[in-house]
Amino acid sequence: MTARTDGPPGPTVLLSPPDVGPLEESYLIEALRSGWVAPAGPDLQAFEREVATRVGTAGAVAVSSGTAALHLALLGVGVGPGDVVVVPTLTFIATANAVRYTGARPVFVDCDPQTGNVDVDLVADLIPRLRARGERVGAVVPVDMFGSCADYTALVPLCADAGVPLVEDAAEALGATHAGAAAGSFGQVGALSFNGNKIMTTSGGGMLLSDDTELLTRARHLATQAREPLPHYEHRELGYNYRLSNLLAALGRAQLVRLDGMIARRRQLRDRYAKLFAPVPGVRLLGAEDSGANCWLTVAIVDEDRSGWRAADLAAHLARRGIETRPVWKPMHLQPVHVGAESLMTGAAERLFARGITLPSGSALREPQIARVFAAIEEFLTVRTGGSAA
Ligand SMILES: Cc1ncc(COP(=O)(O)O)c(C=O)c1O
Numbered sequence: 001m002t003a004r005t006d007g008p009p010g011p012t013v014l015l016s017p018p019d020v021g022p023l024e025e026s027y028l029i030e031a032l033r034s035g036w037v038a039p040a041g042p043d044l045q046a047f048e049r050e051v052a053t054r055v056g057t058a059g060a061v062a063v064s065s066g067t068a069a070l071h072l073a074l075l076g077v078g079v080g081p082g083d084v085v086v087v088p089t090l091t092f093i094a095t096a097n098a099v100r101y102t103g104a105r106p107v108f109v110d111c112d113p114q115t116g117n118v119d120v121d122l123v124a125d126l127i128p129r130l131r132a133r134g135e136r137v138g139a140v141v142p143v144d145m146f147g148s149c150a151d152y153t154a155l156v157p158l159c160a161d162a163g164v165p166l167v168e169d170a171a172e173a174l175g176a177t178h179a180g181a182a183a184g185s186f187g188q189v190g191a192l193s194f195n196g197n198k199i200m201t202t203s204g205g206g207m208l209l210s211d212d213t214e215l216l217t218r219a220r221h222l223a224t225q226a227r228e229p230l231p232h233y234e235h236r237e238l239g240y241n242y243r244l245s246n247l248l249a250a251l252g253r254a255q256l257v258r259l260d261g262m263i264a265r266r267r268q269l270r271d272r273y274a275k276l277f278a279p280v281p282g283v284r285l286l287g288a289e290d291s292g293a294n295c296w297l298t299v300a301i302v303d304e305d306r307s308g309w310r311a312a313d314l315a316a317h318l319a320r321r322g323i324e325t326r327p328v329w330k331p332m333h334l335q336p337v338h339v340g341a342e343s344l345m346t347g348a349a350e351r352l353f354a355r356g357i358t359l360p361s362g363s364a365l366r367e368p369q370i371a372r373v374f375a376a377i378e379e380f381l382t383v384r385t386g387g388s389a390a
Pocket residue numbers: 064065066067068091092094095143169171172192193194195205206
């Protein structure tokens with residue numbers, strides 16, 4: 001099977017295409033031939049065990065998306081209508097939407113300008129302020145931005161002392177570490193995504209991770225329509241159809257075997273970008289100093305005052321050559337769907353949004369495509385900087 005790394009139509013170089021091949025094909029065919037095509041099955045259980053072992057939690061529940069995992073994680077720590085939940089403004093929309101699904105309200109906080117991860121001082125400042133006016137703080141949801149863990153050395157004791165559950169949005173960060181522990185293991189519960197653009201994929205899927213086996217049992221129950229264990233269909237509470245299928249779990253198991261190799265390829269690519277941009281004034285890579293990152297996406301931050309050009313100029317140049325890039329996440333406090341939400345801002349996330357460009361980072365990219373990306377960036381820099389990076 002040939003993995004499709006160039007999306008139709010035309011010779012586009014994609015940001016982070018799925019990296020699948022013969023191993024995934026063999027796992028999928030085996031699962032299909034075993035007859036376990038209906039939702040549950042041995043690959044699903046094995047996938048949960050294997051990811052939990054990798055991350056170091058007591059257990060896991062595989063679900064249909066990272067968003068579903070976040071929703072169940074929030075329900076699992078007791079978030080509900082009327083609560084407020086502290087969410088970084090720099091994240092993908094799912095983090096904030098999952099809070100709203102529970103009936104709670106997100107309160108957005110800004111990020112550390114260096115890493116893009118949540119600004120811990122703002123979280124520390126915000127929790128007592130919210131409580132002082134009678135709010136119940138249901139959870140804090142740090143996000144491991146672009147595959148770099150948030151500062152859990154500070155966040156874990158901060159949340160424990162405040163008595164607020166920590167729900168880790170590790171959707172982008174499987175395989176990353178912080179202070180020797182794995183992304184997904186830091187909160188009462190963590191959420192992963194296996195969406196098609198992630199470090200590993202089940203084509204679509206997600207997972208909850210926790211040491212709290214009661215929380216996991218309840219999440220599994222809610223993920224299967226809250227069906228009671230009776231011969232007829234009996235439902236005492238509102239459930240969801242969130243379970244991952246056995247076939248997709250088989251795909252995930254093959255990807256997990258290859259995870260370290262895929263991370264190594266992304267890291268090599270990041271190192272090459274770092275070398276390319278090192279001599280260029282006003283350009284840095286977001287979170288470049290984090291040796292525990294899984295290097296999911298490499299993001300360059302461009303300070304126009306020093307570089308003389310904008311991230312958007314490079315994006316337009318690459319787009320003309322069929323190379324996909326993206327801005328970093330548009331902050332949640334600027335999203336029309338969350339208009340009116342309370343926020344505590346320093347301006348850091350807005351600056352990263354204005355200055356960031358997410359570069360092709362996928363482990364499926366092959367040398368000719370990578371060479372094309374680097375040649376196009378060098379061409380741009382030669383014109384814009386008079387050859388300082390050439
Ligand atoms: C930070 C973050 N949270 C949550 C999600 C949601 O995951 P999914 O797309 O699997 O629902 C994603 C990615 O898509 C993400 O990047």
